[in-house]
Amino acid sequence: MSSSAVNDDTLFLGIDGGGTKCRSCLVTASGDVIGEGLAGPANPNHGGLNKAIPSITDAAEQALVAAGYTRKDFNRVVVCAALAGVNIPSTFNAMKEWQHPFADWYVTTDLHGACLGAHGGHDGAVIVCGTGSCGFVNVKGRSELFGGHGFHLGDKGSGAWLGLEAVKAVLEAYDGLAPATVLTEAVKSEFGVSGLDIVERLNKASSSEFASLAPSIFAAADSGDAVAISIVQDGASYIDALARKLLAMNPPRFSMIGGISAPLKKWLSVEVAEKVEPPLEQPELGAIHYAKECYSAKTAEMIA
Amino acid sequence: MSSSAVNDDTLFLGIDGGGTKCRSCLVTASGDVIGEGLAGPANPNHGGLNKAIPSITDAAEQALVAAGYTRKDFNRVVVCAALAGVNIPSTFNAMKEWQHPFADWYVTTDLHGACLGAHGGHDGAVIVCGTGSCGFVNVKGRSELFGGHGFHLGDKGSGAWLGLEAVKAVLEAYDGLAPATVLTEAVKSEFGVSGLDIVERLNKASSSEFASLAPSIFAAADSGDAVAISIVQDGASYIDALARKLLAMNPPRFSMIGGISAPLKKWLSVEVAEKVEPPLEQPELGAIHYAKECYSAKTAEMIA
Numbered sequence: 001m002s003s004s005a006v007n008d009d010t011l012f013l014g015i016d017g018g019g020t021k022c023r024s025c026l027v028t029a030s031g032d033v034i035g036e037g038l039a040g041p042a043n044p045n046h047g048g049l050n051k052a053i054p055s056i057t058d059a060a061e062q063a064l065v066a067a068g069y070t071r072k073d074f075n076r077v078v079v080c081a082a083l084a085g086v087n088i089p090s091t092f093n094a095m096k097e098w099q100h101p102f103a104d105w106y107v108t109t110d111l112h113g114a115c116l117g118a119h120g121g122h123d124g125a126v127i128v129c130g131t132g133s134c135g136f137v138n139v140k141g142r143s144e145l146f147g148g149h150g151f152h153l154g155d156k157g158s159g160a161w162l163g164l165e166a167v168k169a170v171l172e173a174y175d176g177l178a179p180a181t182v183l184t185e186a187v188k189s190e191f192g193v194s195g196l197d198i199v200e201r202l203n204k205a206s207s208s209e210f211a212s213l214a215p216s217i218f219a220a221a222d223s224g225d226a227v228a229i230s231i232v233q234d235g236a237s238y239i240d241a242l243a244r245k246l247l248a249m250n251p252p253r254f255s256m257i258g259g260i261s262a263p264l265k266k267w268l269s270v271e272v273a274e275k276v277e278p279p280l281e282q283p284e285l286g287a288i289h290y291a292k293e294c295y296s297a298k299t300a301e302m303i304a
Numbered sequence: 305m306s307s308s309a310v311n312d313d314t315l316f317l318g319i320d321g322g323g324t325k326c327r328s329c330l331v332t333a334s335g336d337v338i339g340e341g342l343a344g345p346a347n348p349n350h351g352g353l354n355k356a357i358p359s360i361t362d363a364a365e366q367a368l369v370a371a372g373y374t375r376k377d378f379n380r381v382v383v384c385a386a387l388a389g390v391n392i393p394s395t396f397n398a399m400k401e402w403q404h405p406f407a408d409w410y411v412t413t414d415l416h417g418a419c420l421g422a423h424g425g426h427d428g429a430v431i432v433c434g435t436g437s438c439g440f441v442n443v444k445g446r447s448e449l450f451g452g453h454g455f456h457l458g459d460k461g462s463g464a465w466l467g468l469e470a471v472k473a474v475l476e477a478y479d480g481l482a483p484a485t486v487l488t489e490a491v492k493s494e495f496g497v498s499g500l501d502i503v504e505r506l507n508k509a510s511s512s513e514f515a516s517l518a519p520s521i522f523a524a525a526d527s528g529d530a531v532a533i534s535i536v537q538d539g540a541s542y543i544d545a546l547a548r549k550l551l552a553m554n555p556p557r558f559s560m561i562g563g564i565s566a567p568l569k570k571w572l573s574v575e576v577a578e579k580v581e582p583p584l585e586q587p588e589l590g591a592i593h594y595a596k597e598c599y600s601a602k603t604a605e606m607i608a
Contacts, residue, residue, distance in 0.1 A: 045507075088504050146479040149503050153468075154475055164457075171458055175450040177545045199453050200392050241481045 010103070010295075011073075013060055014287030015081040016113055017042025017052065019131065020208065024059035025284040026067050026077070035069075037062025044095050045085025045150075053098065056081055060102075080106040080291030082113025082283055084132075087148050106294045110283065111136035111145055117286025118255040118279035125251035126279070127242055130258030131211040133158035135242040137249045146245055151207035157235035157242075159260045162217045163210030165231045167202055173227070174198075181227035186216035211259075218263040236267035243272040255279045314407070314599075315377075317364055318591030319385040320417055321346025321356065323435065324512065328363035329588040330371050330381070339373075340588075341366025348399050349389025349454075357402065360385055364406075384410040384595035386417025386587055388436075391452050410598045414587065415440035415449055421590025422559040422583035429555035430583070431546055434562030435515040437462035439546040441553045450549055455511035461539035461546075463564045466521050467514030469535045471506055477531070478502075485531035490520035515563075522567040540571035547576040559583040 009029070016023045022042035026035035039058035041051060060079065061071050079102045086092040087109050095107045115126045115136045125137035132155040134148030151160045170187050172178035174195055188194045190213050193201040202209070220228035247254060254275050256265065265273050313333070320327045326346035330339035343363035348356035364383065365375050383406045390396040391413050399411045419430045419440045429441035436459040438452030455464045474491050476482035478499055492498045494517050497505040506513070524532035551558060558579050560569070569577050 088500065090504060146481065149475050150507055152507060153471055153503055156472075156476075167457055168460075171453050172460075172542075175546075176549060177450065177542065196392065199457055200394060203454055203456060238476075238481065242479075245480060 009076065011067075011069075011077045012288045012291050012295075013063060013077045013079045013102075014113070014284040014289075014291060015042070015056055015059060015079065015083070016110060016117075016283035016287060017056060017059075017081055017083040018110055019043040019046055019084055022052075022055040022059045023282070023284045024056075024063040025282070025288060026063035027285075027288055035063035035066030037066065042081070043084040045088050045091045049094055049098065052083070052085075052095070057101070074101040075103055077102050078104045078106075078291050078295045080108065080113070080287040080294070082108050082110050082287040082290070084110040087111075087145055104291075104295055104298070106291055108287070108290055109136070109145065109148075111148065112138065112143060112290065113286040114257060114279075114283040115143075115286065116289045117281040117283045118257060119253045120280040121286070121289035122253070123251055124253035124255065125246035125249070126254070127239060127246070127256045127261070128258045129158055129239060129256060129260040129264060131155075131158060131160050131207050133161065133239065133242075133258075133260075135246050137246045137251050139249050139251050142249075144249070146242055151210075155207075156238040157260070157264070158258075159211030159214035160207035161210075162231060162235055162260070163213035165234070166213055166217050166228070167198060167210065169227050169231065171198060179227055182220045182223065182225045183217065183228055186213060186220060190216060214260055215263070221267075232264075232267055236264055239264060240268050240272050243268065243275075247272070247275060253277050313380065315371075315373075315381045316592045316595050316599075317367060317381045317383045317406075318417070318588040318593075318595060319346070319360055319363060319383065319387070320414060320421075320587035320591060321360060321363075321385055321387040322414055323347040323350055323388055326356075326359040326363045327586070327588045328360075328367040329586070329592060330367035331589075331592055339367035339370035341370065346385070347388040349392050349395045353398055353402065356387070356389075356399070361405070378405040379407055381406050382408045382410075382595050382599045384412065384417070384591040384598070386412050386414050386591040386594070388414040391415075391449055408595075408599055408602070410595055412591070412594055413440070413449065413452075415452065416442065416447060416594065417590040418561060418583075418587040419447075419590065420593045421585040421587045422561060423557045424584040425590070425593035426557070427555055428557035428559065429550035429553070430558070431543060431550070431560045431565070432562045433462055433543060433560060433564040433568060435459075435462060435464050435511050437465065437543065437546070437562075437564075439550050441550045441555050443553050443555050446553075448553070450546055455514075459511070460542040461564070461568070462511075462562075463515030463518035464511035465514075466535060466539055466564070467517035469538070470517055470521050470532070471502060471514065473531050473535065475502060483531055486524045486527065486529045487521065487532055490517060490524060494520060518564055519567070525571075536568075536571055540568055543568060544572050544576050547572065547579075551576070551579060557581050 022039045024037035037059040039055040042055040044052035135146040221232040326343045328341035341363040343359040346356040346359040431439045439450040525536040
């Protein structure tokens with residue numbers, strides 16, 4: 001789809017797309033950041049391509065406009081979108097085959113983008129633990145993804161998982177089938193409901209709503225609430241196992257990102273916790289590292 | 305809404321409405337069963353009243369037609385609908401306030417109907433464990449409901465819960481984060497998928513779909529699979545606690561109904577398992593017991 005060669009005029013755009021927002025970053029061939037954008041949700045596995053693609057083009061246009069370009073310049077930009085949801089094969093293929101308006105178009109997982117960003121474009125491993133949870137390792141051209149199975153079937157240890165387990169525990173306590181817990185007050189405070197009204201209020205609640213309970217769950221665990229401690233320990237033991245799986249592949253660096261990572265760290269084993277290093281760059285810059293890598297390989301092949 | 309007095313012409317119709325179907329039974333004042341019906345889903349909490357009410361009137365009409373009556377005779381029938389979902393207060397009120405076409409109209413929970421049926425209209429306790437799970441006890445005019453919080457927030461030990469936990473365990477095993485299990489083969493056999501395709505296939509699956517895995521989970525547990533045993537034991541421990549909660553209220557009889565009850569029994573404690581007695585009548589007959597009781601009390605009050 002591209003006919004451009006790698007030259008100083010080539011622009012690279014990185015997209016980091018998730019279930020709530022989509023960030024973009026535009027850089028020159030020499031690596032200067034010249035524009036950024038922020039648009040709506042871009043997880044093509046939730047809401048479909050019809051929702052993800054406008055977010056992507058919106059974020060892309062914002063970054064171009066910030067740099068003094070317009071939508072007409074889409075065809076001179078090499079884009080990599082690092083997206084949530086494309087770990088599902090059919091979703092990946094649908095996004096990859098999109099008839100894009102750009103000079104070139106690459107798709108990878110949000111985790112791959114986050115991992116490349118966290119380690120400045122180099123090998124490493126990340127755990128993303130926010131509303132959802134998953135792990136990714138990228139070493140010597142080999143990458144592996146663990147978890148990321150979504151709110152209903154997995155995402156153990158994530159904010160949404162912690163929130164759901166807390167709500168279940170509160171309902172069991174209400175029935176007198178499990179110990180009383182201060183989480184009952186936390187649910188009441190967060191959602192304004194108790195008893196059976198909890199079912200009505202949260203029956204169809206989103207993962208983000210459940211995740212909003214996470215800070216209260218950590219607070220309850222810190223205050224010594226046995227139910228909260230048990231839930232946090234259960235989630236942390238999964239994240240710990242995930243980290244060990246990643247570290248077994250000897251990544252040169254390991255980072256944890258996402259809103260739950262900081263409060264979760266003290267619940268991890270010392271061996272895992274002491275290996276955590278801060279992320280170096282944002283995921284959208286990680287997507288740019290990938291776009292440059294793929295595009296260089298492609299143009300080198302075209303020249304050869 | 306009724307102006308009829310209790311007399312030999314009064315007909316009583318019991319409805320047992322759940323998430324997949326709705327059964328009806330028509331009896332005379334003297335108790336002879338003269339008609340039955342079977343219609344679609346009637347859980348007003350799933351799909352709303354617009355889906356539940358046509359199922360109820362359809363099942364009612366079928367029972368009337370079977371007895372030689374028509375829809376025009378709705379106004380001589382005292383109806384009690386024992387419905388799933390009406391444990392949610394707003395749902396109960398919406399159903400209760402429905403502008404019904406019957407001589408009189410009572411609403412109660414599917415559990416209350418099942419409990420009255422299981423014990424021939426007398427006091428007792430039941431656990432319903434099929435796609436969902438819950439417990440109900442009805443002793444000396446006092447009734448209490450435990451569980452029944454639905455697939456997303458509770459229903460522990462149910463078929464749907466067992467299936468969901470099995471799928472989660474299979475995905476964790478796929479990631480190498482949990483032990484290998486024969487449930488992987490069970491999921492492949494039931495749904496035709498493995499690995500990440502499981503996420504795509506079951507991401508939005510219904511509780512009934514997850515429940516369809518339950519027989520394989522019990523089979524896996526019986527064959528000694530440690531993961532299946534752990535899941536079944538976890539579910540059974542909840543059902544056991546639920547039973548003890550009910551038995552603490554000294555019901556004269558205790559029954560377990562629903563598709564999971566039979567295979568679950570051997571996983572319960574001996575003290576609970578030995579108290580389980582077979583149900584005497586179907587839930588729709590339980591609803592008729594309740595209709596007669598309410599209607600007698602009301603007409604006695606009108607006469608007094």
